[in-house]
Amino acid sequence: MLINEIFHSIQGEGKLAGVPSVFVRTTGCNLRCHWCDSPTTSWSPQGDEMSIEQILENVASFGCKHVVLTGGEPMIAIGVELLTAALRQLSYHVTIETAATVWKDVVFDLASISPKLSHSTPSKDLDAAWSPRHELRRIDVDTIRQFMDAGDYQLKFVIDKQDDLEEVQALIQRLGQVRSSDVLLMPQGVIKKELDEKATWLAKICKNLGYRFCPRIHIDLYGHTPGT
Ligand code: SF4
Structure with a gap:
């Protein structure tokens, strides 16, 4: 499996925000968000081949029971089924x-599902092949829906x-049967000032709609830094 990095940090986003976790970041993505915050897994993929045994050994070295499989898109990593089964075992x-x-x-245990909205699409000027x-x-x-039906999730x-x-509202309507407490709205950005500006109006929207506001605690703690 091609791995970009494995590191121990604090989960910065979502229902488990604040929980110490080991992050296993796979390389490779089937999308190209123009604002991608991990471009070394998508636009300029970098990583080393690791066996499942090597990944498990590396994860175990941190002595932490929460593991976050992230990317890139971990679902296109070859052997991801085996890795998740081994971790659960x-x-x-x-x-x-x-x-x-x-x-x-x-x-x-938790699917953190992040559907990509239209603002993620790169322009044709940026990349004529990846845009469409x-x-x-x-x-x-x-x-x-398949992820949502398979276990606990957050959108x-x-x-x-x-x-x-x-x-967001149109997609939730298409999905049907979504608890508002499972919907998280997170400001786009990797700079604290930019996140703070968007947070002011986004928090109001969350209050009106009953959705959760999703901060990016790792940006507050460490800035936008690889390995955090
Ligand atoms: S899906 Fe994630 S990893 Fe892939 S391009 Fe978008 S932000 Fe980057």
Whole structure:
């Protein structure tokens, strides 16, 4: 499996924000968000081949029972099913962070599903090949539903501007049966000042709609730094 990095940090986002966790970041993504915050797994993929045994050994070295499988898109990593099964067998709590455009027979404790809204699509000027490919792939309602039906989940939307809520509401309507407490709205950005500005109006939207506001605690703690 191609691994970009394995590190021990604090989960910065979502229902488990604040929980010390080991992050296993796979390299490779089937999307190309123009604002991607981990471009060394997507636009310029970098990583080393590691066996499942090597990954498990590395994870065990931190002595931490929460593991977050992230990317890139971990669901396209070859062997991801085996890795999740091995982690669960060893009694780790497994979170999978995914855009939910690909399903494989994985096991997990929490699916952190982040459907990509239209603002994520790169312009044709940025990349003429990836622009239409990303737009075609970015939302897969059946696959999102498959994750939701397979276990505990959170729907985490990256919000760039207030108009994005129309897309969020339309998608939730298509998904049906979504608890508002499982919907998280997170400001887009990797700079604290930018996140703070968006947080002011996003928190009001969360109050109005009953959705959770999702901070990015790791940016507060460490800035936008690899390995955190
Ligand atoms: S889905 Fe995630 S890893 Fe892939 S391009 Fe978008 S932000 Fe980057």
